[in-house]
Amino acid sequence: MAWHENIEHLGYKLEPHPEFQAITRLILPQGAKYAQELNISTGIVFAALYDLLVSAAYYQESIANVGWMYCAKVSPNAPILTFPFVNACPVCTIANGEIVKCTGNKPESGKIGKITSETLLRLLEEIFQMNGQNCIIKTGQEPIDFVITDTERRAYLLGEIKAAPLVVLPLAADSEVWQESKPHGIVPVQHKDKAAVNSLANTPLSMLIPVRDRDRWSYRRVPLGVKSDKNWAFEGFASALQHDGTFFRDYLLFWKNALNVYETKDRTHPLYWLTNGCGSKGSINVSDSKTSVGMDRTDDIKKGIYQLLKIGAESRKNDLPYSLTIALISNIHAIRHYDDYFQPVEDLVWGYDSMRDKGLFHLYDGLFSFTRKSLKTHWLSTIFAFTDDRS
Numbered sequence: 001m002a003w004h005e006n007i008e009h010l011g012y013k014l015e016p017h018p019e020f021q022a023i024t025r026l027i028l029p030q031g032a033k034y035a036q037e038l039n040i041s042t043g044i045v046f047a048a049l050y051d052l053l054v055s056a057a058y059y060q061e062s063i064a065n066v067g068w069m070y071c072a073k074v075s076p077n078a079p080i081l082t083f084p085f086v087n088a089c090p091v092c093t094i095a096n097g098e099i100v101k102c103t104g105n106k107p108e109s110g111k112i113g114k115i116t117s118e119t120l121l122r123l124l125e126e127i128f129q130m131n132g133q134n135c136i137i138k139t140g141q142e143p144i145d146f147v148i149t150d151t152e153r154r155a156y157l158l159g160e161i162k163a164a165p166l167v168v169l170p171l172a173a174d175s176e177v178w179q180e181s182k183p184h185g186i187v188p189v190q191h192k193d194k195a196a197v198n199s200l201a202n203t204p205l206s207m208l209i210p211v212r213d214r215d216r217w218s219y220r221r222v223p224l225g226v227k228s229d230k231n232w233a234f235e236g237f238a239s240a241l242q243h244d245g246t247f248f249r250d251y252l253l254f255w256k257n258a259l260n261v262y263e264t265k266d267r268t269h270p271l272y273w274l275t276n277g278c279g280s281k282g283s284i285n286v287s288d289s290k291t292s293v294g295m296d297r298t299d300d301i302k303k304g305i306y307q308l309l310k311i312g313a314e315s316r317k318n319d320l321p322y323s324l325t326i327a328l329i330s331n332i333h334a335i336r337h338y339d340d341y342f343q344p345v346e347d348l349v350w351g352y353d354s355m356r357d358k359g360l361f362h363l364y365d366g367l368f369s370f371t372r373k374s375l376k377t378h379w380l381s382t383i384f385a386f387t388d389d390r391s
Contacts, residue, residue, distance in 0.1 A: 003143065004315035007156055007324070011138030011147040014122060019234035023053065024126040026241045027248060034249065035388075040256055043387035047370040048255040050123055050331040051165040052237065052248075055207070057115045058085065058168050059224075059233040062105045065200045069102040069170075070178060070192040079178065081197060082208060083171040086287040088273055089191060090170045094210045094219045097270040099281045102193045106291065116163040120331055121146055133383050144311055146329070148383070155323040155379050158315075159364070160307045162295035163330045167258050167275050172208045172221055173197060200227055205236075209247075210254045210271060217270050222247050259371075262293065263335045294332025294369055301341045304328045308364045309350070316361055317352070325377055327366035335371065342367065346374065 003010060031045040063083065071091040072079035084090050089100040107115065118139070125137045136149040140158065148157040178189040197203055206221035222244060224236030240247045254271070261269040262278070272278055277292035279285075295301060305328075312326050334342060349360040366375040368384050375381045 002314070003141070004317075007147070007158070007315070008149075008322070010144070010158070011140045013136075013138055014118060014125070017122060019231045019238065020053065020122055021126065022238045023056070023234060023241065024049070024123060026238065028126060028130050030248075034252055038249070038252060038256070040252065041371075041388050043370040043372075044256055044259070045252065046123070046127065046387065047166070047259075047331050048252050050119060050163075050370065051167060051255065052251065053123060054116060054119050054165045055168045056233040056237055057119060058107055059171060060230060061107045061111055061115065063171065063200070063205075063227055063233075064105075065198065066194060066196045067103065067105045068173075068195040068197055070175060070189060070195045071100075072177065072188060073100075073190045076188065077177070079175045081173045081175045081195060083173075085168040085170065086274065086276070086278070087284060088281075088286045090208060090274065091219070093270050093273045094208075094217050095270075097268075097273075099273060099284055099286065100191055101284045102191075104287070112164070116165070116331075117145060117161045120161060120163045120329065124148075124329075127386055128383065131386050135383060143307065143314070150379065150383070153323065153379060154321075155325070157325045157327055157366075157380065157383075159311060159327040159329065160304045161329055162297075162300040162304050164291060164293050164297070165276060166255065166262060166293045166332060169210075169274070170208050171224075172206050173203050202226060209250055210274070211250055212253070212257075220250065259332075259335075265336075294335065294371070295328065295330040296332065296334045296336055298337055298341065301334055301337060305341075305345065305363070312350070312361055312363075316358070317355070323379065325365035325380055327364055327368055327375075327380065329367075330369040331371075333367070333369040333372035338372070342374075 027049055031042055035042045035045050068081045068083050069089050070081055071089050074091050074095045082090050084102055085104050085106055087104045089102050092098040092100045121137050128135045134152050138147045140146050144158045145161040179186050180189050206223045208219050210217050211220050222240050258271045258275055261272040262275045266272050273286050276287050277289050278287045308326055345363055348363040351360040362376055365377050366380045370387055
């Protein structure tokens with residue numbers, strides 16, 4: 001049986017994730033308050049929350065005894081160990097905009113896709129539940145990535161996911177002052193890449209968050225506890241959200257600024273060099289275009305557009321006893337490439353030469369992200385009405 005003959009039973013429900021739910025259920029009810037207080041859109045709140053949730057999954061997937069960056073340049077008497085995800089020392093980047101090469105700890109590519117896609121679907125599921133939307137979300141199987149079912153309306157949304165975080169902030173840990181032997185004697189170490197933490201299981205870990213200090217950026221640390229079990233990072237974030245009244249507010253302020261400097265390619269701003277896909281500075285490849293955020297990678301845009309056309313061509317050959325819509329979804333829209341890649345095909349329609357009586361179909365019924373949406377059906381506008389971003 002072809003996949004499009006079994007849409008009603010297509011896909012798999014996500015496994016329960018109580019720790020994920022704990023974080024979203026702490027933040028989501030406060031989303032409107034944060035948006036109003038900080039004068040930002042609700043979409044920014046959701047997109048920032050997505051990055052926070054992906055960060056927790058990255059931490060749990062990647063954290064190890066090795067792969068740390070020792071830095072004593074900013075605070076010689078209080079050095080710090082960081083576990084970075086881009087190839088530049090985050091302490092030096094935040095404190096003085098200096099790019100010091102280090103080795104990032106991005107998870108393996110096969111694991112990234114699973115983390116980013118499942119996080120987006122889980123977050124949408126929580127948002128739908130909060131807003132009383134009776135929708136069932138499933139992961140898909142070739143050639144689709146997801147299925148969203150509205151059982152009351154007997155409506156189905158399926159399509160492609162192209163999602164990736166804007167930024168995954170580094171973990172941090174305290175360190176003693178390190179020294180090394182040189183021909184002229186024993187001297188303090190300023191930087192050491194690929195450093196090791198020998199007693200990681202007993203080491204208190206924190207997230208390093210940039211905060212604005214007048215016209216400069218500094219950083220604060222949010223304690224997450226120790227690497228105790230497979231859900232330690234989610235539990236650490238949930239605890240921080242409960243006991244640190246400024247944690248998510250500080251994170252939102254940082255994240256909004258980081259999104260702005262990414263969009264404008266402000267290479268002079270220190271936050272730019274913390275974002276994924278920021279490129280190179282001099283000979284240092286800080287983060288290449290393969291890690292571009294959301295659906296902003298051009299290869300992903302091209303693949304996504306073709307996949308939407310393929311899904312539509314295969315599923316719309318026959319009359320359907322239900323409503324079917326097709327969309328590309330993400331956490332962040334093609335923030336740099338929308339006008340060049342999506343705008344020219346936004347109103348494109350297609351049809352079968354051999355089935356002209358069927359009429360024409362949109363190339364896609366929707367592009368959805370937390371930061372921008374283009375929706376062509378009333379149902380999609382209804383279920384995705386929770387953001388107040390550009391349409």
